[in-house]
Amino acid sequence: MYTYVLFDLDGTLTDSQEGIVRSVAYGLEKMGESTDGRLDRHIIVGPPLMRTFLDVYGFSEAKARQLYAYFQERYSTIGKFENRAFDGIVPMLKRLQERGIHSFVATSKPQVHAQAICEKFGIAPYVEKIAGPAVGSLDTKADVMRRILDYIGPQAAGHAVMAGDRKFDVIGARETGIPVILVGYGYGSEQERRDVPPDFFASTVSELEQLIIQ
CATH class of the missing domain: 1.10.150.240 (Putative phosphatase; domain 2)
Known part of the structure; x- marks a missing residue:
């Protein structure tokens, strides 16, 4: 887990x-x-x-x-x-929290917007920290991920995983040295998954949860 x-x-x-x-x-x-x-x-x-x-x-x-x-x-x-949480996401985050798993958001979306979205759609109560670039920044996904990993500290080694839907999430995970789960219900393509293979693949929210806890 x-x-x-x-x-x-x-x-x-x-x-x-x-x-x-x-x-x-x-x-x-x-x-x-x-x-x-x-x-x-x-x-x-x-x-x-x-x-x-x-x-x-x-x-x-x-x-x-x-x-x-x-x-x-x-x-x-x-x-x-003009947005919504995918079906099953908020209940999954709640169950992860109840298991003692710490959830974070690491996004290329400006942090100010990410925070507003997480609050609007019921995600914020179940995430410990939200990290994103400043408006107009050229920060990479790895830059944003490092902010979360620095916040967690040395205990992240061997116990942290990235979950995303695009090749940029895989690349960021490779650059920061943590494994990555790629989800199939998002905006990535099969070509991206072939070109930049993840460590794990989840086609549904349920499969994502199972990979995290197992």
Whole structure:
């Protein structure tokens, strides 16, 4: 049984694609940019959006920051709540807490939004700490995970696991030296799982819980 679980947020704890996709579309349209081929959930849900705007869209830093500012106009007020906890997530977190397992959120979503989402959808009472980047930051998933692992301290070694849905969660776990469970109900693709294999795979919330406690 793992004692410490670092959960990704989007695609692992919550189904957040609607608000993110709509808010990116809002930003692109406000800039007069085409949305064609730019709103695939596999592209924009998971990694830091600034990295997507720079590396995938190919925007200059100034243009990427303008798009991010427009995205935030909608996301910070409306989009972050176009969201829901996946079925079974909150009861699972409650059972883990009752077993003495410490749950955390390690997300690429800005921490201020992650905290509001966790409070809104009943996740906050069951997580000990929420870590995410500052708004507009280029922090990697590993950077965020290290903040949680530093908080836990040396006892994390051999007792902590990452749970996420994208290759970025696997890469972050590899960089921080902890095992990773990849979930199949989120936004990752089969190609990602082949390219960056996790230690464990859970197709459902129930399977995720069983892997954590066994």
